[in-house]
Amino acid sequence: MPEGHTIHRLAGDLNIAFSGEEPEVTSPQGRFGEGAATVDQTEFVAARAWGKQLFIEFADEKSIHVHLGLIGKFSVNPLLGDLLPEPVGQVRLRLATSDAVADLRGPMVCATATPDEVAAVIAKLGPDPLRAEADPDVAWAKIHRANRSIAELLMDQSVVAGIGNVYRSEVLHRHQVNPLFAGKRIKRKTWDAIWDDLVRMMPVGVATGRIITNEKQLVAVEAKVAALGLGSGDSARVNAPRPKPYAYKQTGKACSRCGSIIKTKVVAGRNLFWCANCQRRT
Numbered sequence: 001m002p003e004g005h006t007i008h009r010l011a012g013d014l015n016i017a018f019s020g021e022e023p024e025v026t027s028p029q030g031r032f033g034e035g036a037a038t039v040d041q042t043e044f045v046a047a048r049a050w051g052k053q054l055f056i057e058f059a060d061e062k063s064i065h066v067h068l069g070l071i072g073k074f075s076v077n078p079l080l081g082d083l084l085p086e087p088v089g090q091v092r093l094r095l096a097t098s099d100a101v102a103d104l105r106g107p108m109v110c111a112t113a114t115p116d117e118v119a120a121v122i123a124k125l126g127p128d129p130l131r132a133e134a135d136p137d138v139a140w141a142k143i144h145r146a147n148r149s150i151a152e153l154l155m156d157q158s159v160v161a162g163i164g165n166v167y168r169s170e171v172l173h174r175h176q177v178n179p180l181f182a183g184k185r186i187k188r189k190t191w192d193a194i195w196d197d198l199v200r201m202m203p204v205g206v207a208t209g210r211i212i213t214n215e216k217q218l219v220a221v222e223a224k225v226a227a228l229g230l231g232s233g234d235s236a237r238v239n240a241p242r243p244k245p246y247a248y249k250q251t252g253k254a255c256s257r258c259g260s261i262i263k264t265k266v267v268a269g270r271n272l273f274w275c276a277n278c279q280r281r282t
């Protein structure tokens, strides 16, 4: 499943392609035909990401709520030539102008939403490290009372929005936190360090489209981002090398910190990767 940085990046791409335009909105597959008709040739105001949720706002307080889920794909492409390409596969939603076309396939959610409905979805989400106004205290209020493990809590979108399996495994390894410890055992200063680290790493994910968590790679990419003067939420793009994660999908390999073997276990429905030797902190 895409993590929050992918959705923020997608929102940026949609804004570049459609802001201020009145795109043709259709459902080539037909399943979202009625919904698409309600915003067809209506001014595109802005796409916004909140964790893994995407809201496309049109004029007249109309919105489309999209959640890609496990297999959804939303591609945004410049239109080359005069003709719109034939839809490929099951395109639930298509936005098109004379310059750009965006096709959504296989989403878990694609629905029209009133402002109240948008607010209700957002109200259920925890703070998103990619949003400037996000308040880590809101997440802490849930974490420090929880019997569930910190690995589970980080994947719970009502605790923190936008974190998926890769960022969870990596951030816990970076801070040497035992993923299986209950939230209530985690120290406040540990949570603050995890949050600050997510706030640091995730904008690099937006800028590069890659989850860079290896410190050496992170420093190198941050320097490129800084040189271009980009900040969180910017849609400008920076190239990055192939990520070298510390724990994610490193099962059976030696931990880069201590040399022990990286383990894996299913937590919150997904494989957790960690080093049982050096991840002992609370």
Ligand SMILES: [Zn+2]
Binding pocket: 255, 256, 257, 258, 259, 260, 275, 276, 277, 278, 279
């Ligand atoms: Zn280790």
